[in-house]
Amino acid sequence: MAQLLLKNGIALIHDESEHVQAVKTDILVEGNRIAKIGGNISSPQAEVIYCTDKIISPGxxxxxxxxxxxxxxxxxxxxxxxxxxxxxxxxxxxxxxxxxxxxxxxxxxxxxxxxxxxxxxxxxxxxxxxxxxxxxxxxxxxxxxxxxxxxxxxxxxxxxxxxxxxxxxxxxxxxxxxxxxxxxxxxxxxxxxxxxxxxxxxxxxxxxxxxxxxxxxxxxxxxxxxxxxxxxxxxxxxxxxxxxxxxxxxxxxxxxxxxxxxxxxxxxxxxxxxxxxxxxxxxxxxxxxxxxxxxxxxxxxxxxxxxxxxxxxxxxxxxxxxxxxxxxxxxxxxxxxxxxxxxxxxxxxxxxxxxxxxxxxxxxxEDMAGSIAEGKFADLVIFDANSPSMVCVGVHDPVAAIVLHSSPADVDTVIIDGIVRKRDGRLIDVKLDESAKQVAGKESVSWKDVAMNLIKTRERIQSEAxxxxxxxxxxxxxxxxxxxxxxxxxx
Ligand SMILES: [Zn+2]
CATH class of the missing domain: 3.20.20.140 (Metal-dependent hydrolases)
Structure with a gap:
């Protein structure tokens, strides 16, 4: 089973009364689930995402x-x-x-x-x-x-x-x-x-x-x-x-x-x-x-x-x-x-x-998403706590940093169902299934491909509108x- 290891991040963990605590920790993802949360997790087969100076939020x-x-x-x-x-x-x-x-x-x-x-x-x-x-x-x-x-x-x-x-x-x-x-x-x-x-x-x-x-x-x-x-x-x-x-x-x-x-x-x-x-x-x-x-x-x-x-x-x-x-x-x-x-x-x-x-x-x-907990889906967002918008507040109060200071530019990595969909601030290319391939005419599309097709299709829709x-x-x-x-x- 594919593993991801998020190393040394500031994770926003909900307690039983749904109050959020900022916790410095590692998070191990196995398949589409959060397998383990804790300090010093090691797993030789895992792909490591280094999260020092990063905030890990539930998606x-x-x-x-x-x-x-x-x-x-x-x-x-x-x-x-x-x-x-x-x-x-x-x-x-x-x-x-x-x-x-x-x-x-x-x-x-x-x-x-x-x-x-x-x-x-x-x-x-x-x-x-x-x-x-x-x-x-x-x-x-x-x-x-x-x-x-x-x-x-x-x-x-x-x-x-x-x-x-x-x-x-x-x-x-x-x-x-x-x-x-x-x-x-x-x-x-x-x-x-x-x-x-x-x-x-x-x-x-x-x-x-x-x-x-x-x-x-x-x-x-x-x-x-x-x-x-x-x-x-x-x-x-x-x-x-x-x-x-x-x-x-x-x-x-x-x-x-x-x-x-x-x-x-x-x-x-x-x-x-x-x-x-x-x-x-x-x-x-x-x-x-x-x-x-x-x-x-x-x-x-x-x-x-x-x-x-x-x-x-x-x-x-x-x-x-x-x-x-x-x-x-x-x-x-x-x-x-x-x-x-x-x-x-x-x-x-x-x-x-x-x-x-x-x-x-x-x-x-709620049993599977909305918070970071062992057994839940690995739906996670990693913010750069040291960006020009987030610096200092990211350390002082990570929740305030996200709610009051962040923008999409601070979203470094997005993981859904254990799969990385955005990395280092850039969307990953999208793989297409059979019916989607018929529309796009290729196996996978980059954001640039999507943007070009949006602009092209918008033109006709707008002229009709x-x-x-x-x-x-x-x-x-x-x-x-x-x-x-x-x-x-x-x-
Ligand atoms: Zn509506």
């Missing part, structure tokens, strides 16, 4: 991400949710299965470059069976650990004129779901099937019964659904609960919620993903609930990137934005009472846990989502 866990969208990066910089739907989400219609392969591979490699080792993928790229196969092939090739959330969401039947097929469960969807359910898992068990579906409040009950029967049949452990809460509007989690479906398999995004919804989450064990960058930009609630003490659901929270089209895929960056915005909101609340806070309220440890062990709970993989009448499209999307014109408006 980051991203609990909400639309991984396929890479060619759309950049277009949502000044967008609200209303602008995003027609120009982001629904342009899946413009992607061929091959475009999907490159988009998905690019998305996975950006995550690996950032130290993310597990993702809950909300894959609303279900334009045909082949789109799903190519997305899964790319995820497997990249080496990510993933719950591939198959998505029978509404999709476009045409971009010009902009026409929404509201019944995403029709056409090829259910046969494809069946086929994927029988084929899962993939990639030595790293990629498993999930469900990612937003129709629970609207779809006819008999359709939902059929869908949930499949979820049970396939043993699906993660059901993702978007939740957008507005005061006075019907609660999506409550509607799902009225159908009798809401349980601990549900992983919602995003994190704004009422006290009643929070109580329901706790009662049913529902986890949620907070995606600070998109939540703050796209008016999805402030501050992020994952840091709020008053709602009583902090242990059910986790962090996601949501759209790498809109913001970086670096999970510590999301931890940072969430933490600091929660502190800001707390400061404002004190100021409203004429007070100046004496304590900061939320800690870097809490933020770090949301990025690691809490994410593992949300994805139901420019033909969409965006105002007409926004109106039709709002109609489809039962949002009336008088509900839209700026302050």
């Amino acid at each position: 980051f866990i991203d609990t909400h991400h639309h991984v396929w969208q890479t060619q759309l990066k950049g277009r949502h910089a000044d967008h609200t949710l209303v602008n995003y739907y027609p120009t982001g989400n629904f342009t899946a219609k413009l992607f061929t299965a091959e475009d999907t392969f490159w988009g998905q591979l690019g998305g996975c490699l950006e995550m690996i470059d950032c130290g993310t080792t597990s993702v809950a993928d909300f894959a609303h790229i279900n334009m045909s069976p082949e789109h799903n196969y190519k997305a899964i092939a790319a995820t497997v090739a990249a080496g990510m650990r993933s719950v591939y959330g198959f998505s029978p969401n509404p999709r476009l039947s045409s971009t010009v004129p902009f026409t929404i097929d509201i019944n995403g469960l029709g056409g090829h969807s259910m046969p494809t779901f069946d086929e994927l359910g029988k084929a899962s898992p993939w990639g030595d068990g790293r990629v498993t099937l999930g469900l990612a579906y937003d129709g629970f409040p609207w779809a006819p009950k008999e359709y939902l019964d059929m869908l949930m029967a499949k979820v049970d049949e396939f043993g699906i452990k993660v059901i993702q659904t978007h939740v957008l809460w507005r005061p006075g509007k019907p609660s999506i989690p409550q509607k799902i609960d009225e159908h009798g479906f809401l349980d601990k398999r549900f992983l919602t995004s995003h994190s704004s919620m009422s006290k009643e919804d929070a109580d329901l989450y706790r009662k049913r064990g529902v986890h949620y993903s907070s995606t600070p960058s998109t939540e703050l930009q796209m008016a999805m609630g402030f501050p992020v609930a994952a840091f709020r003490h008053d709602l009583g659901v902090r242990d059910l929270g986790s962090l996601g990137v949501d759209c790498h089209t809109n913001n970086s895929a670096f999970i510590p960056g999301e931890a940072r934005i969430g933490l600091q915005s929660a502190r800001a909101a707390r400061g404002e609340a004190a100021a409203e009472k004429g007070k100046t806070p004496v304590t900061v309220g939320y800690t870097v440890q809490e933020a770090f846990n949301l990025a690691t062990i809490r994410g593992a709970h949300a994805m139901k993989i 420019e033909k969409i009448d965006h105002k007409d499209a926004e109106r039709k999307v709002m109609e489809a989502f039962y949002i009336s014109a008088d509900e839209l408006g700026d302050p």
Whole structure:
């Protein structure tokens, strides 16, 4: 069995109460597991990675991400949710299965470059069976650990004129779901099937019964659904609960919620993903609930990137934005009472846990991922503690170094399932399986190959997207989502 020996690093180890301790140690990896943690481990057959002046962190866990969208990066910089739907989400219609392969591979490699080792993928790229196969092939090739959330969401039947097929469960969807359910898992068990579906409040009950029967049949452990809460509007989690479906398999995004919804989450064990960058930009609630003490659901929270089209895929960056915005909101609340806070309220440890062990709970993989422990998967990230960003803080408080000071440039090495995927700050070339080889025309691809293909495929997608009448499209999307014109408006 292949062995890796991480020598003399500062490992971030969770204790039984999930508090992180920095421990100088060696770590022996055997196959895909952490075999031993301790001082002075020797193993002549192991490949040694010298970790002096390095911080070894559990791999980051991203609990909400639309991984396929890479060619759309950049277009949502000044967008609200209303602008995003027609120009982001629904342009899946413009992607061929091959475009999907490159988009998905690019998305996975950006995550690996950032130290993310597990993702809950909300894959609303279900334009045909082949789109799903190519997305899964790319995820497997990249080496990510993933719950591939198959998505029978509404999709476009045409971009010009902009026409929404509201019944995403029709056409090829259910046969494809069946086929994927029988084929899962993939990639030595790293990629498993999930469900990612937003129709629970609207779809006819008999359709939902059929869908949930499949979820049970396939043993699906993660059901993702978007939740957008507005005061006075019907609660999506409550509607799902009225159908009798809401349980601990549900992983919602995003994190704004009422006290009643929070109580329901706790009662049913529902986890949620907070995606600070998109939540703050796209008016999805402030501050992020994952840091709020008053709602009583902090242990059910986790962090996601949501759209790498809109913001970086670096999970510590999301931890940072969430933490600091929660502190800001707390400061404002004190100021409203004429007070100046004496304590900061939320800690870097809490933020770090949301990025690691809490994410593992949300994805139901806490027994095997989310922390560094003997017997768990070897999903590890090695940071350079002496980089210009991390120097001194890396020694003084490695958790603060990661949450508040790091960038993807400080991620030196990434190991997933015992396999090195980034080394010395550079992504390792990706080996391709038979179906992936057909797309790429070669046995393996470097990041440069992936980037060239992304730029090439983006060009056609972008020129097609420019033909969409965006105002007409926004109106039709709002109609489809039962949002009336008088509900839209700026302050
Ligand atoms: Zn989303």
